[in-house]
Amino acid sequence: MRQYDPHAIEEKWQELWEAGDVNRLLPLSDKPPFYVLEMFPYPSGDVHMGHVRNYSIGDVVSRYKRMRGYNVLHPIGWDSFGLPAENAAIKQGSSPAAWTYANIERQRASLKRLGFSYDWSRVVITSDLSYYRWGQWIFRKFWDRGLVERRSSPVNWCPSCKTVLANEQVVDDGHCWRCKSPVQKRELEQWFFKITDYADELLDDLAELTGWPERVKQMQANWIGRSVGADVRFTLCDAEGVPTDEVITVFTTRPDTLFGCSFFLLAPEHPLALRLSAGTSYEAGVRAVQQSAATATAIEREAAEREKQGAFTGRYVVNPATNEKLPVWVSDYVLMDYGTGAVMAVPSGDQRDFEFARKYGLPIPPVVVKRDDPLLAELATATERVLDDVPWSEAYTGPGLMVQSGEFTGMPGGKDSEGSEAVIAWLQARGLGEASVRFRLRDWLISRQRYWGNPIPMIHCEDCGIVPVPYEDLPVVLPLDVDVIAGETLASHKEFYEVDCPVCGKPAHRETDTMDTFTCSSWYYLRYTDPHNTVLPFDALAADAWLPVDQYIGGIEHAILHLLYSRFFTKGLRDAGLLGGTNAEGLLQKGEPFARLLTQGMVKLGGETMSKSKGNVVAPEEAIARYGADVLRVYILFMAPPDKDLEWSQEGLEGIWRFLNRVWRSVYDLRGERVVDSEGTLLSLYDESLDASDAAARGRELERAIHRVIGKVEDDIERFNLNTAIAAIMELANTISAYTKLPLALRDAELCAQAAETLVLLLAPMAPHCTEELWSEVLGKAQKGSVHTQPWPEHDPRKALAETVELAVQLNGKLKARITVPLDAPDAEVKAEALEAAAAALEGREPRKVIVVKGRLVNIVA
RNA sequence: GUCGGCGUGGCGGAACGGCAGACGCGCUAGCUUGAGGGGCUAGUGUCCGAAUGGACGUGAGGGUUCAAAUCCCUCCGCCGACACCA
Numbered sequence: 001m002r003q004y005d006p007h008a009i010e011e012k013w014q015e016l017w018e019a020g021d022v023n024r025l026l027p028l029s030d031k032p033p034f035y036v037l038e039m040f041p042y043p044s045g046d047v048h049m050g051h052v053r054n055y056s057i058g059d060v061v062s063r064y065k066r067m068r069g070y071n072v073l074h075p076i077g078w079d080s081f082g083l084p085a086e087n088a089a090i091k092q093g094s095s096p097a098a099w100t101y102a103n104i105e106r107q108r109a110s111l112k113r114l115g116f117s118y119d120w121s122r123v124v125i126t127s128d129l130s131y132y133r134w135g136q137w138i139f140r141k142f143w144d145r146g147l148v149e150r151r152s153s154p155v156n157w158c159p160s161c162k163t164v165l166a167n168e169q170v171v172d173d174g175h176c177w178r179c180k181s182p183v184q185k186r187e188l189e190q191w192f193f194k195i196t197d198y199a200d201e202l203l204d205d206l207a208e209l210t211g212w213p214e215r216v217k218q219m220q221a222n223w224i225g226r227s228v229g230a231d232v233r234f235t236l237c238d239a240e241g242v243p244t245d246e247v248i249t250v251f252t253t254r255p256d257t258l259f260g261c262s263f264f265l266l267a268p269e270h271p272l273a274l275r276l277s278a279g280t281s282y283e284a285g286v287r288a289v290q291q292s293a294a295t296a297t298a299i300e301r302e303a304a305e306r307e308k309q310g311a312f313t314g315r316y317v318v319n320p321a322t323n324e325k326l327p328v329w330v331s332d333y334v335l336m337d338y339g340t341g342a343v344m345a346v347p348s349g350d351q352r353d354f355e356f357a358r359k360y361g362l363p364i365p366p367v368v369v370k371r372d373d374p375l376l377a378e379l380a381t382a383t384e385r386v387l388d389d390v391p392w393s394e395a396y397t398g399p400g401l402m403v404q405s406g407e408f409t410g411m412p413g414g415k416d417s418e419g420s421e422a423v424i425a426w427l428q429a430r431g432l433g434e435a436s437v438r439f440r441l442r443d444w445l446i447s448r449q450r451y452w453g454n455p456i457p458m459i460h461c462e463d464c465g466i467v468p469v470p471y472e473d474l475p476v477v478l479p480l481d482v483d484v485i486a487g488e489t490l491a492s493h494k495e496f497y498e499v500d501c502p503v504c505g506k507p508a509h510r511e512t513d514t515m516d517t518f519t520c521s522s523w524y525y526l527r528y529t530d531p532h533n534t535v536l537p538f539d540a541l542a543a544d545a546w547l548p549v550d551q552y553i554g555g556i557e558h559a560i561l562h563l564l565y566s567r568f569f570t571k572g573l574r575d576a577g578l579l580g581g582t583n584a585e586g587l588l589q590k591g592e593p594f595a596r597l598l599t600q601g602m603v604k605l606g607g608e609t610m611s612k613s614k615g616n617v618v619a620p621e622e623a624i625a626r627y628g629a630d631v632l633r634v635y636i637l638f639m640a641p642p643d644k645d646l647e648w649s650q651e652g653l654e655g656i657w658r659f660l661n662r663v664w665r666s667v668y669d670l671r672g673e674r675v676v677d678s679e680g681t682l683l684s685l686y687d688e689s690l691d692a693s694d695a696a697a698r699g700r701e702l703e704r705a706i707h708r709v710i711g712k713v714e715d716d717i718e719r720f721n722l723n724t725a726i727a728a729i730m731e732l733a734n735t736i737s738a739y740t741k742l743p744l745a746l747r748d749a750e751l752c753a754q755a756a757e758t759l760v761l762l763l764a765p766m767a768p769h770c771t772e773e774l775w776s777e778v779l780g781k782a783q784k785g786s787v788h789t790q791p792w793p794e795h796d797p798r799k800a801l802a803e804t805v806e807l808a809v810q811l812n813g814k815l816k817a818r819i820t821v822p823l824d825a826p827d828a829e830v831k832a833e834a835l836e837a838a839a840a841a842l843e844g845r846e847p848r849k850v851i852v853v854k855g856r857l858v859n860i861v862a
Numbered sequence: 863g864u865c866g867g868c869g870u871g872g873c874g875g876a877a878c879g880g881c882a883g884a885c886g887c888g889c890u891a892g893c894u895u896g897a898g899g900g901g902c903u904a905g906u907g908u909c910c911g912a913a914u915g916g917a918c919g920u921g922a923g924g925g926u927u928c929a930a931a932u933c934c935c936u937c938c939g940c941c942g943a944c945a946c947c948a
Contacts, residue, residue, distance in 0.1 A: 215943080218866055222944050229948085252948060265948090308946075333946040343948050351863090352946055440947055559943080638886070639874060645941095647874070651887050658900085659886085665901095681894085683901055724876065727885035734885090741902095808881040813929045815881055851928055856880050861928050 003678050004664035006628020010769040022786050023117040034070035035546045036062040039554030040077045043103035044084050047110040049603035052620045056633045057642050058553045059116045063765035064717050067792040075528040077124035078104050081453045082517040096452040097480050114629045115768045122531045126520035133475030134537035136457040141576045143468050152189040163449045167442045168561045191447035195568045199439040211596030216559045223560050225440025229253035230424045232433040234317040251339035251438050256419035257346040258321045259405040260367025264328045265343040267336040268293040276313040285311035286330050293332040308333045308356050320432040354395035363388045368413035370400045379403040446516045453514025461501035461508035470502050522569040543579040548587040552594040566593050601645040627657050630767035638726040667774045669740040670756040686743040695746035698739050705735040706758050710795035713762050729762050761793050808857040809834045816841040827852045834858035
């Protein structure tokens, strides 16, 4: 026999598979389609263990589904625009493109060495002109549909990356997601995708995503943050306190507390703040609050523990419910970019307002009181204000009864209460307000002041304003000869920058911002369905045939960013008529790109995420060099369930090396070959004491194991229990080992052949090279084609069962004995046997009840 | 603070409400080998017992059930997301 030598077989099969198009998709097929997608890599360096894990999981699903008769689309590509390329190029003295494409080639070679079953003819690279041109085309479509806006607003600026960031890219209390620098707020004119137009749909359709982890849906729901309440209009008074025509609207989720509003707040950045106080003795105070809010970092300002700063503007507004005049204050806990930048403060019903009122000595009249609060007795019927301060140490935000609230007094109050609805109806009838919904989600800021990205196809003309590049002039080609090391930019690159206005023909200039790299990854899964299209981003028929992606696999770090943006893109493209035609149904019709999502856990070492900066990286190439790709793949699948974190263990890796060697030897042994180790020591030591009846028993055991394990592996792969699928294959291998202790003369040749074949087929999705060699060379089945084009083995569940079955006998739920009965023994017989077996434990007591659970146990209640 | 998730041997982890600890790692003993590695055999939750065996056991406490790691409630601990969002 030959020894298992991964290095002698892996590369050979990789080349043969590629030459024979084994992994290539056949577009015309009567097989049902199945789209397996793994998040494509960013080419920032070598392939790491996280990639290996992600892609090994996807490869098992892909190969398994192929064996089950599906036409499987399993593509790969690179998300290759982005800032790291620029930084690395500057550091290494190369160009972003050179750095990017060199890394792509390294990663491509590594992925091939791992034997993943990608269709290499469909590779999509986002920095290729053939791809990003369609990103511009889609941008233009979105512009036509009013989904693109250029506007000035307070945006997140990363001083280190020297670019603005989307809200979603500000992480960990105000830090840049890439470089972790504290982010600053700046008022800048920028490009936005109007993702908020889809806020409702993005939130509501989460309910359709039954194949997504609850956790991810929860995170997206929180991020979108829909609040239901009312807009309420307050009338502004002039300097003398006389009501004017000017109205300030606020948003509240607690209209039921309107009668308890005792002061009014503006964000420091609110344009009214200075206007109201200008030239008065209050101006200095207002300016001080503004100053402190502006200099505080986002981190300081958003920390809930921070003491609230405030200043009175000197002016008043009228509470529409009570007609009371309320002082208008400025405070830094009011945010300009949520709601209207103004707030009705109800200190008895909101903890922040409560703290502010206590600090500045403002009244705290109770308005919604807990049903068992002693205050209720004295206020139960008070419709007018009789109490201006509560004896509480904190605000009460729960449900209760409304007091001091005019005609609403005595009604149930609280969030979404009857009282809330009544107050909204009352406001609406008088034109003072109406029901309203607000979202936490902001529009997606997509412009980046960087070179290495997809140019925004827009032109600035002095006369015509902002003009889109006409479709026939697309694409806007990103010039590759921009010397970023010398500090050159798109704006300083004249051939790019200077352009004639497509409308009036006068000299104009191009937009020099590029698009956020997340715009590139928001539709790549659509391009894979039609990667070589030169007239459209993708053909609608191809997209409709493959979408939604049946199984998407990737890291939890994209729970909000990429997954939310992709959902938005798909909905936008559907509404632009580019996919999900009239016959679309289900998720495709909803514009949902991903039917099932698996978020894989991280690979850790010493309890920490592997990272170059921590120096705790185990390189995949190292493991491959030592044990081969199959061992690494099986190991990483076996060590933990796919969605849990995985702690790297060298011993575990060696365990899998031993396992694959055992499989290898077993296949030889099952063919009757004497197995030896690498030094010629005989390892096939038959147990000559075994006789024909042992052979029959072990044969039945092996046959049952074959049928049981096939079913188990099927169920496990379908449910992503890949670790237990491998455990089941190990059990089969163990049963085979027991069988091959039989001397050759006692073995059943047919059973041996079946066992070898089953073992190889079941393991094929996880260990593709080793099983291919065993299938094609050792078992000599090459004429039937690659092991990876074979149908999945059939199994008969009845053959997985033994003739007799061992049952546990419990007394009051506690295990007391075991009995062995025929599989189909009638309950009465089983009961009788169980009672006999438990006689001693019963100690003469009469059983009150006997429960028989077929094939499992008998529980005697006494 | 709010919302999620998770607590099982020395370790990674198994268990449609039905025999807790599959499978693997590690460890112990024996066989094989000149040695090492490898292979093979047996054992490996805790406590009592020489042993057949018995008692206990899934973070803590309660509940539902013939039966709970699993379902419900309270608490403790760890992890994650969001967080001055009116």
